[in-house]
Amino acid sequence: MTLEQNPGAYAEFRAARDHLLAHRGDLAGARAFPRPEGEFFNWALDWFDPMARTTPGTALRVVDLDADGTVLAETALSFAEMSERSTRVAGWLRSLGVVRGDRILLLLGNRVALWELMLAAIKIGAVVIPASTLLSPDDLADRVHRGRVRHVIAEAGLTGGFADIEGDWTRISVGDQEVPGWLPYAHAASFPVGFRPEGVTRAEDPLLLYFTSGTTSRPKLVQHTHRSYPVGHLSTMYWIGLQPGDVHLNVSSPGWAKHAWSNFFAPWNAQAEILVVNQPRFAARPLLDAMVRYAVTSFCAPPTVWRMLVLEELSQWRPPVRELVGAGEPLNPEVIDQVRRAWGLTLRDGFGQTETTAQVGNPPGLALKPGSMGLPLPGYEVALVDPLSGEEVTEPGAEGELCLPLDSRPLGLMAGYQQDPDRQAEATAGGYYHTGDVAFRDADGYLTYVGRTDDVFKSSDYRISPFELESVLIEHPAVAEAAVVPSPDPVRLSVPKAYVVLAPGATPDAETARSILAWARQQLAPYKRVRRLEFADLPKTVSGKIRRVELRTRETDLHGGPEAPARGKLEFWEEDFPAQP
Incomplete structure (x- = not known):
């Protein structure tokens, strides 16, 4: 016509x-x-x-x-x-x-x-x-x-x-x-x-x-x-x-x-x-x-x-x-x-x-x-x-x-x-x-966006929005990208863990992890703070969206049972830094 x-x-x-x-x-x-x-x-x-x-x-x-x-x-x-x-x-x-x-x-x-x-x-x-x-x-x-x-x-x-x-x-x-x-x-x-x-x-x-x-x-x-x-x-x-x-x-x-x-x-x-x-x-x-x-x-x-x-x-x-x-x-x-x-x-x-x-x-x-x-x-x-x-x-x-x-x-x-x-x-x-x-x-x-229904999770019975935590993390000068997922924990059910892609010039070591975790702790309420961090690339779809489902599965494999390995290759926990305020 x-x-x-x-x-x-x-x-x-x-x-x-x-x-x-x-x-x-x-x-x-x-x-x-x-x-x-x-x-x-x-x-x-x-x-x-x-x-x-x-x-x-x-x-x-x-x-x-x-x-x-x-x-x-x-x-x-x-x-x-x-x-x-x-x-x-x-x-x-x-x-x-x-x-x-x-x-x-x-x-x-x-x-x-x-x-x-x-x-x-x-x-x-x-x-x-x-x-x-x-x-x-x-x-x-x-x-x-x-x-x-x-x-x-x-x-x-x-x-x-x-x-x-x-x-x-x-x-x-x-x-x-x-x-x-x-x-x-x-x-x-x-x-x-x-x-x-x-x-x-x-x-x-x-x-x-x-x-x-x-x-x-x-x-x-x-x-x-x-x-x-x-x-x-x-x-x-x-x-x-x-x-x-x-x-x-x-x-x-x-x-x-x-x-x-x-x-x-x-x-x-x-x-x-x-x-x-x-x-x-x-x-x-x-x-x-x-x-x-x-x-x-x-x-x-x-x-x-x-x-x-x-x-x-x-x-x-x-x-x-x-x-x-x-x-x-x-x-x-x-x-x-x-x-x-x-x-x-x-x-x-x-x-x-x-x-x-x-x-x-x-x-x-x-x-x-x-x-x-x-x-x-x-x-x-x-x-x-x-x-x-x-x-x-x-x-x-x-x-x-x-x-x-x-x-x-x-x-x-x-x-x-x-x-x-x-x-x-x-x-x-x-x-x-x-x-x-x-x-x-x-x-x-x-x-205000909170997250996908599949991505929002509970830690110590508190609801956690990954996006809120990620927004705080990328304010740190060493962080280019971040994705937060629940990491299994025997006491809290799960704790927030951040997978972090570093900005150019930053080094994936303990000192950088200490600095990022300290920054997040200063900016977030205690129940929201990031307790684990791993330096790694983020899995994405071919359209560029982060596949948090893969990261959640990885966390279950890493920390989901007594036989699971203790850490990722470049993973740090807040317990590693006892002097952190």
Whole structure:
């Protein structure tokens, strides 16, 4: 369905978007935005293409750097060019047999083809399964089989990962290297323009299938619709504070939901430029140089990246940046303070999941409370629910699981977990979508993150939030990253133990351990203090999230019984330092 056939969809989406832009700094007014509720909607056809015809400037800029920060290649494309190129690709894919409802696995890095293919797939009505380029052959086989994939489009250099995966599916390779048995994506560039959609796209038709990062269990298969992600990401646009003409840089790898959040839907909802900076290995200084060179006005990065950035003297760089946000895991107050001191800007936190868009955040123009992840964003109502009673927790300061009431269905909530009725029933029990995250709310409605329900633990009958302890630990100059888990103890049931990654120049020895433990003891209540510490790398998912479940299992193996070994290789206990005050 073209714009001429469905003009109401464009007008409805535009009205919602413009309302949010007009209510910057007025969250109450923004929350009253007119929700797009039309039966039919195709974001690429009904929003992007007509918007592209009247929007000047660059839509996408992809910059490749070498290890020293030298620009190796740069491609910049306008909105009109992206519209035309994706229409050409849509026609080519259809000629290969891609039809509405077919599932396409995309295994691509940050290259222009990724954006062309996403738009083209949406125009066709195909279902996209984004995949990380770091996945193993077993991971790929799981996605092909559980995702019921009909077509695979992969980097030429990664096609070997599919060698042992059987099935009758189309194979398309992207890159200069031709791969035997795979169709070259380059053929799409010469295909005639003339694509027209076959039938209408319903707003509730499936659009995206995401495999979660699997921090605690086997990856779940999350389905989003043509409404829940494209329209749902109006909340993300509002949280970031994006405006038409912005240059938005987001540090995120393709294959994960955050890439769609900040590298696709939210910027183009706002008519902003997407800037992508590719590095062979992440380095802070070349990225900061690029922010200045390309006049970045809006910047988003996960806390891991922010912790690496603040190791530099940020005040040496002065990009024209207006908005700074972080997502993926909670931001530590020390990182926020360092950024404010260097740039005079507030680094704002936000919360969401693969299953949703941005649910809670600190949008620009509102008062920010230290440690809080903010307020419910437009399109979301939030309840805190007691996990035992199932009743809402309303008193200020009381903890509860952060849940989304389903009687006012959130705009950006997934359609559901596919092929997993038990998980789906558990996630939607009692009339709520259960996030699995614990938070508390103050008298003004601000929400503060406590931790995953699986990560919060008891020590001497006190509830411990790992995030609170980790935030204190990284304030120590020797600590770059930390993860706190329960360590079995015969007296206290468990005690807090920190796995610590050291900052450059720090030595993993007893003196450093003494200093870190003393610092934590000074800053924390006695029942919260870190009693054990081990210097070690942190296990992470391929999307960069800490797998505390692995650390908890390791602690059980180390300290969970009389036959367990006494210590880790570089582990220290507070009892090792009797003179410590």
